[in-house]
Amino acid sequence: MMTTAVPPVAPGALPYDDAEMPLALVQAKTRRLVLRVIWTSTAFLVVAGILGLLLRLRQAEVITLGDNFWYAVMTAHGLGAFIAWAGFFLMGITFWVLMKVGLPIRSFVLPEVMYWSMVLGVIGIVLTTLLSGFGGSWVFLYPLPFNSAGQWSDMVTGVFSISVLLAGVSILAYCSAVLHTCIGPGLKAKTDTVGQRVGLTFGFGLLFPSRFKTDRGKIPYPVLPFAVNAVDMFLATLPFALLLVFQVIESVNNGFSINVLLAGNLLWAFGHPVVYLLLFPAAATYYYLIPRYAGRELVAGKAVAVAWLIALTMNLFVWAHHLYMNYPDGENVQQTLGTIMQPTTYALVLPSALSLYSIAATIWRSDFQWNVASKFLIAGIVSWLVAGLQGIINATAAFQETLHNTLWVVGHFHNMAFLNMGLLIFGAMYAFLPELMGRGWWNERLGSWHLWGTVIGAYGWVTCQMIQGLEGAPRRWAVLPEQYLTLTHISVGFLALLVAAQLVFAYNLWTTLRKSPFDDPGAAMQGGTQR
Amino acid sequence: MMTSLGTGIAVGYLIFVALGLIISFAVLWSTRAGRRDKGQGVDVERAEKAEPWWGVFVVGLLAILLGLTIWRAPWFTENDDPKDVQVQVTGIQFGFLVQPTQVKAGEDVEFNVTSKDVNHAMGLYNPQGQMIMNVEAIPGYTISRSYRFTEPGTYEIRCLEFCGYKHHEMIYPAFQVTA
Numbered sequence: 001m002m003t004t005a006v007p008p009v010a011p012g013a014l015p016y017d018d019a020e021m022p023l024a025l026v027q028a029k030t031r032r033l034v035l036r037v038i039w040t041s042t043a044f045l046v047v048a049g050i051l052g053l054l055l056r057l058r059q060a061e062v063i064t065l066g067d068n069f070w071y072a073v074m075t076a077h078g079l080g081a082f083i084a085w086a087g088f089f090l091m092g093i094t095f096w097v098l099m100k101v102g103l104p105i106r107s108f109v110l111p112e113v114m115y116w117s118m119v120l121g122v123i124g125i126v127l128t129t130l131l132s133g134f135g136g137s138w139v140f141l142y143p144l145p146f147n148s149a150g151q152w153s154d155m156v157t158g159v160f161s162i163s164v165l166l167a168g169v170s171i172l173a174y175c176s177a178v179l180h181t182c183i184g185p186g187l188k189a190k191t192d193t194v195g196q197r198v199g200l201t202f203g204f205g206l207l208f209p210s211r212f213k214t215d216r217g218k219i220p221y222p223v224l225p226f227a228v229n230a231v232d233m234f235l236a237t238l239p240f241a242l243l244l245v246f247q248v249i250e251s252v253n254n255g256f257s258i259n260v261l262l263a264g265n266l267l268w269a270f271g272h273p274v275v276y277l278l279l280f281p282a283a284a285t286y287y288y289l290i291p292r293y294a295g296r297e298l299v300a301g302k303a304v305a306v307a308w309l310i311a312l313t314m315n316l317f318v319w320a321h322h323l324y325m326n327y328p329d330g331e332n333v334q335q336t337l338g339t340i341m342q343p344t345t346y347a348l349v350l351p352s353a354l355s356l357y358s359i360a361a362t363i364w365r366s367d368f369q370w371n372v373a374s375k376f377l378i379a380g381i382v383s384w385l386v387a388g389l390q391g392i393i394n395a396t397a398a399f400q401e402t403l404h405n406t407l408w409v410v411g412h413f414h415n416m417a418f419l420n421m422g423l424l425i426f427g428a429m430y431a432f433l434p435e436l437m438g439r440g441w442w443n444e445r446l447g448s449w450h451l452w453g454t455v456i457g458a459y460g461w462v463t464c465q466m467i468q469g470l471e472g473a474p475r476r477w478a479v480l481p482e483q484y485l486t487l488t489h490i491s492v493g494f495l496a497l498l499v500a501a502q503l504v505f506a507y508n509l510w511t512t513l514r515k516s517p518f519d520d521p522g523a524a525m526q527g528g529t530q531r
Numbered sequence: 532m533m534t535s536l537g538t539g540i541a542v543g544y545l546i547f548v549a550l551g552l553i554i555s556f557a558v559l560w561s562t563r564a565g566r567r568d569k570g571q572g573v574d575v576e577r578a579e580k581a582e583p584w585w586g587v588f589v590v591g592l593l594a595i596l597l598g599l600t601i602w603r604a605p606w607f608t609e610n611d612d613p614k615d616v617q618v619q620v621t622g623i624q625f626g627f628l629v630q631p632t633q634v635k636a637g638e639d640v641e642f643n644v645t646s647k648d649v650n651h652a653m654g655l656y657n658p659q660g661q662m663i664m665n666v667e668a669i670p671g672y673t674i675s676r677s678y679r680f681t682e683p684g685t686y687e688i689r690c691l692e693f694c695g696y697k698h699h700e701m702i703y704p705a706f707q708v709t710a
Contacts, residue, residue, distance in 0.1 A: 067696045067697060067699075068696035071693075071695075071696055071698070135695075135696060137693050141649070141650050141692070141693065143648075143649055143670070144649045144650065144693070144694065144695060147624065147648050147649045147695070148695065148696075149624050149625070149695045149696060149697070151695070151696050259671075260650070260669055260670055260671060260672070261669070261672070294570070295570055296570060296575065299575050299578050299579050299582075300579065300582065301579045301580075301582060302583070303582040303583045303585075303586050304582070306586075307586070324604070324605070325605065325652070325665065325666070325667045326667050326669060326674075327605060327606040327674060328669060328672035328673060328674055329672075329673050329674060329675050331672060335606040338604060338606065339601065339604065339606075342597060342600075342601055342604070343597055343601075346593040346596075346597060349589060349593060350586060350589065350590070353585070353586065353589040354582060354585070354586055354589075357582055357585045357586075358582065360554070360555075360558045361575070361578040361579070361582070363558055363559070363561075363562060364558055364561050364565075364573055364578065365561045365562065365564050365565040365568070365570065365572055365573040366562055366565045366570040366573075367562070367565050367566050367569050367570035368562040368565060368566075370562075378559065381555075382551075382552070382555050385551045385555065386548055386551065389544060389547050389548060389551065390544065392593070392596070393540055393543075393544060396596065396600050397600070397601065397603075397604035397605065398600040398601070398602075398603035398604055398605075399536070399540055399600070400605070400665070401536075401605060401664065401665045402534060402536045402537050402540065402662065402665070403540070404652075404665055404691070405652060405654075405665070405691040405692060406662070406691075467541075470533045470537040470538075470540065470541055471532060471533055471537070471660075471661075472534075472537075472654070472656065472660070472661060472662030474654060474689055474690075474691050474699075475691075475693075476693040476698060477698065477699035478698075478699050479699045479700075480699075481660075481689075483660045
């Protein structure tokens with residue numbers, strides 16, 4: 001029986017289609033900015049992907065790489081894939097989704113700072129790793145950057161730290177731009193004060209509708225994860241920036257040093273929340289796109305608002321689960337942090353669990369529109385569930401003696417980052433690029449090949465890594481012990497399929513850019529294709 | 532080969548993944564009916580009202596897992612009882628200093644693990660290649676971890692915390708457990 005609580009939208013009017021659009025000039029500038037980020041981050045993916053392939057080929061003894069070069073490649077791959085591709089892409093697409101829900105960029109200064117500082121930072125990271133040999137891994141666990149065993153100099157560590165700092169500046173600029181955009185007039189607070197705008201931005205309008213009123217009826221749900229992520233990443237980047245500044249100082253002053261445990265805590269105060277730099281904008285993009293394909297509003301209410309408030313607070317108090325195994329004798333603070341941060345990490349399951357419920361309820365018995373974009377999104381959502389279950393295991397201190405620093409962890413974060421956020425990114429490209437480019441995709445069937453090749457190839461590869469991890473295979477080993485070689489070889493077969501699928505995607509994209517004459521952005525929004 | 536804990540984790544994980552996939556498939560399958568009735572045949576208000584209960588259910592499951600596991604955190608499972616043997620393990624790029632290098636099966640052994648330069652970790656592997664212990668080696672700090680060996684043989688210590696360009700060669704191949 002139909003009710004009116006969350007009505008399906010009228011035929012032809014999809015969720016958020018009623019959002020007020022900004023002036024054509026703002027739309028055009030936003031389109032150019034977002035496209036620039038998409039192309040740049042995709043170029044970073046190409047480089048990071050090739051580097052990742054080299055890593056696994058070396059482990060499979062298919063190719064040879066110098067030991068330190070392997071670790072330098074590992075460092076560049078980690079930062080390149082996580083921050084420069086996935087993080088950067090989602091930072092860019094944020095502004096497109098926000099505009100589509102009626103919150104256009106209010107100033108382009110901060111997004112431009114975001115873009116250029118990320119590009120400069122990535123260039124610095126590439127130079128210091130691949131050319132100057134910095135191979136401290138993407139977490140560069142202090143004091144390793146200053147104990148390279150003769151492989152790189154302290155000065156290289158300093159330049160590397162400045163480069164990562166630039167990526168941090170990019171994240172800070174992004175967070176500031178998102179908050180500046182969200183806490184603006186777009187949410188149409190009835191009483192237009194900063195307090196009302198802030199309240200609406202963080203979901204208080206859903207919890208207390210009589211106190212936080214808006215002329216829009218209900219605030220667009222994608223705003224919640226975007227805004228929560230902006231606050232959390234702003235706060236989480238600051239201690240990390242402090243660590244990087246310390247490293248820059250030490251690179252020019254050998255007498256300076258910091259406590260090892262403090263450095264670890266500063267690192268992970270950023271190093272875990274940065275996962276949500278990807279996951280929360282991904283959740284927001286699901287919130288935007290899934291209702292459009294399902295043809296009804298997101299099925300959500302107060303519970304989702306509560307979940308995002310939990311995320312807002314708990315996200316900043318989970319870092320110590322990366323340090324579960326650092327519990328020195330007599331150092332009770334670290335042990336206490338570990339005890340506290342298992343339940344706080346569990347609390348972060350709620351935003352995911354409730355989001356997955358909302359998305360499932362939105363899809364349930366809907367007249368769902370199946371196309372390449374929506375199939376990618378569905379595959380990403382299922383991966384969100386699968387990788388989330390792995391995350392609960394990883395958050396459990398008692399399991400760490402078996403899992404910590406094994407390939408299980410590597411398999412998990414590739415499952416989450418590539419098979420959830422990565423598939424969302426491809427889905428967003430299939431969904432948004434037709435409108436952004438003004439032309440539809442060249443070939444739907446090639447898109448399906450891309451999907452199946454990516455899903456089968458990537459799941460085969462990460463499953464091999466996770467089994468190896470459960471068998472005790474150490475992570476970050478250029479050469480794995482003999483006992484793990486069979487699964488490494490099998491995973492290379494799956495990686496070959498994954499690479500082939502990306503080549504199909506590249507061909508489809510290239511052909512689309514060169515040949516597709518389709519020029520109907522409105523229709524193309526739903527993933528229009530030529531053939 | 533996995534340890535019993537590793538096998539338990541794998542089985543538990545696979546059960547929940549299977550449940551998740553079944554639910555996911557059911558949701559996607561329901562869109563066939565949705566196509567027939569143009570998405571009008573569902574009570575979305577009921578689904579919205581049920582969402583908090585789903586949240587409560589998830590919190591309940593997590594609370595159970597927390598209650599079952601938090602007491603097994605490594606820092607809670609150590610005690611101050613005197614041990615039969617103290618083994619000092621010191622990581623240094625790119626090797627382990629181990630003293631003594633031999634213990635007897637059945638003895639309570641306490642490993643005192645530290646590092647002289649960067650972070651390392653002691654991964655202890657039994658003769659079957661299973662990892663049975665995982666302890667961080669932090670410069671300036673010591674972590675103590677106890678173990679009672681039941682099986683004689685040659686055990687291997689591998690570095691599990693990335694420590695530089697010869698990290699994968701940081702192996703102590705011959706920690707002996709005698710009968």
